Amino acid sequence: MSKLTDVVEFRIADGYYAIDVQIAREIVEMMKITPIPRAPDYITGVTNLRGEVTNIINLSKLIGLPESVASETQKFIVLMPEVAQGSNVGIIVDDVCSVMQVDEKDVEALGEGLSSDVTEYVKGIIKMKDDPSSNSMRLIIWIDMQRVLSQIIS
Numbered sequence: 001m002s003k004l005t006d007v008v009e010f011r012i013a014d015g016y017y018a019i020d021v022q023i024a025r026e027i028v029e030m031m032k033i034t035p036i037p038r039a040p041d042y043i044t045g046v047t048n049l050r051g052e053v054t055n056i057i058n059l060s061k062l063i064g065l066p067e068s069v070a071s072e073t074q075k076f077i078v079l080m081p082e083v084a085q086g087s088n089v090g091i092i093v094d095d096v097c098s099v100m101q102v103d104e105k106d107v108e109a110l111g112e113g114l115s116s117d118v119t120e121y122v123k124g125i126i127k128m129k130d131d132p133s134s135n136s137m138r139l140i141i142w143i144d145m146q147r148v149l150s151q152i153i154s
């Protein structure tokens with residue numbers, strides 16, 4: 001029997017990405033972000049989320065994705081504090097598409113010949129049919145968010 005995993009699928013620029021749903025605390029509409037002087041470029045700033053200061057990370061800059069223009073559909077995916085060593089952290093995404101179950105048979109590992117810098121942040125490529133009646137596939141990059149954050153929070 002295949003193993004099923006729940007993921008949150010989101011969009012950044014023209015690409016589709018996912019993270020494990022158990023590390024996502026909530027999805028929040030975009031709100032005012034206060035920049036932090038001299039912060040690394042991937043830290044957009046902080047916001048007040050129901051009385052808690054939450055660090056906002058630009059995932060595009062952090063892992064080298066193409067940047068997109070700010071839009072009305074942008075959101076934060078606020079992560080569980082345990083993932084960020086007790087810190088409140090949100091990542092900016094262009095839009096949240098869905099929460100879905102992924103069957104391990106629909107996930108393919110990245111090629112062995114690729115740089116370890118790439119493969120260490122990616123759990124795999126999820127192959128999702130756009131429409132059950134067609135053969136077109138949408139590829140979703142499954143990001144290992146815990147590993148990404150462990151590199152910057154130490």
